[in-house]
Amino acid sequence: MKNAQSPTLHRRHWLAAAAVLALTGFERTALAQxxxxxxxxxxxxxxxxxxxxxxxxxxxxxxxxxxxxxxxxxxxxxxxxxxxxxxxxxxxxxxxxxxxxxxxxxxxxxxxxxxxxxxxxxxxxxxxxxxxxxxxxxxxxxxxxxxxxxxxxxxxxxxxxxRMAQRDGLQRVSGDTAALPWATAEVRRIDKAAGKVALKHGEIKNLDMPPMSMVFQVREPAQLDALQVGQKVRFQAVQDKGAYWVLKIEAAAL
Structure with missing residues (x-):
């Protein structure tokens, strides 16, 4: 003969099961977040x-x-x-x-x-x-x-x-930029407040960097005043502590 389960005990089992399901749902939600x-x-x-x-x-x-x-x-x-x-x-x-x-x-x-x-x-x-x-x-x-x-x-x-140290001579300069090669680019976006410019550029030889689109910090943000989106430019860039900087940027000769 089966033992009859009291309504109170049945309710406790149901509440325990509901709590487990609720916890599982919470954990899934947390994981998704x-x-x-x-x-x-x-x-x-x-x-x-x-x-x-x-x-x-x-x-x-x-x-x-x-x-x-x-x-x-x-x-x-x-x-x-x-x-x-x-x-x-x-x-x-x-x-x-x-x-x-x-x-x-x-x-x-x-x-x-x-x-x-x-x-x-x-x-x-x-x-x-x-x-x-x-x-x-x-x-x-x-x-x-x-x-x-x-x-x-x-x-x-x-x-x-x-190692990065083996390439510092190509990436970093101090003062004179006369020895740096010029790279060509098209201006895609200008952020004067942040001192940044987005360029679709060609090869940057001193950085061993292939053509791509990238955002650069500009060492002298006042240079951005002379630029327009869509303009063809030439520029000199270096890498300093992992960040890429434009030192000079100007309109490209037609």
């Missing part, structure tokens, strides 16, 4: 677009805001010295630059007390800067764990195939 990424970038930056595709291929759902990232970076508290061409948020953290998706996953799993992660500048070989036009080149770089006070330490190191 964590994998949602908001990205602020320049609409003309090709490497930013490729980084977004890298995240999407890694399972992240990405919402893109093509309004530039200078204001977002400042609002979110990421130091300008650690800046890059795009800024993102995910799971309560700030992500700056070409951070690999695997490192973002690790950040979300370990949940350290921090502002977020940064890859300053645009190191070649990082996600979004690793297309076939670079012919397998991989420069060394660090993914930095950034604290809320602006300090940082290495979160993950990527040694690359050749």
């Amino acid at each position: 964590v994998t949602n990424v908001q990205v602020w970038k320049d609409p003309n930056c090709g490497c930013c677009h490729l980084w977004v595709e890298h995240l999407q291929a890694s399972g992240f759902k990405v919402e893109v805001r093509d309004v530039g990232n200078t204001a977002a970076r400042k609002r979110l508290g990421m130091p300008e010295s650690l800046g890059s061409c795009h800024t993102a948020t995910v799971g309560g953290y700030v992500i700056e630059g070409h951070v690999p998706a695997a490192d973002i996953r690790r950040l979300l799993k370990e949940r350290p007390v921090a502002l977020g992660l940064s890859v300053p500048g645009m190191p070649i070989g990082s996600p979004g800067m690793d297309g076939p036009e670079y012919k397998g080149r991989k420069d060394a770089y660090d993914v930095l764990l950034v604290q809320k006070d602006g300090s940082s330490k290495s979160f993950q190191n990527y040694p690359g195939l050749r």
Whole structure:
């Protein structure tokens, strides 16, 4: 003969099962929220677009805001010295630059007390800067764990195939720019407030950089006053601490 289950006991079992289902649903919702990424970038930056595709291929759902990232970076508290061409948020953290998706996953799993992660500048070989036009080149770089006070330490190191120090003579200058080669480009976007210009450029020989579209900082922003979108220009550029800078830019001779 089967034992009859009291209504009270039955109700307790039902409530326990409902609680488990509710918890499971909450965990699923939390996981979905964590994998949602908001990205602020320049609409003309090709490497930013490729980084977004890298995240999407890694399972992240990405919402893109093509309004530039200078204001977002400042609002979110990421130091300008650690800046890059795009800024993102995910799971309560700030992500700056070409951070690999695997490192973002690790950040979300370990949940350290921090502002977020940064890859300053645009190191070649990082996600979004690793297309076939670079012919397998991989420069060394660090993914930095950034604290809320602006300090940082290495979160993950990527040694690359050749050390940056071996290429400093090509990338950096101090003072005289007479020896720097000129590259040609078309102006795609001008951001005078941020001192930036988006260029669809040809080869930049001193940076060993193939043709692409990219956003540059301009060392003397007053030079932007003479530029117009769609204009053909020539320019000189260097890399300093991972960031790409235009030193001189002027209208190209017809």
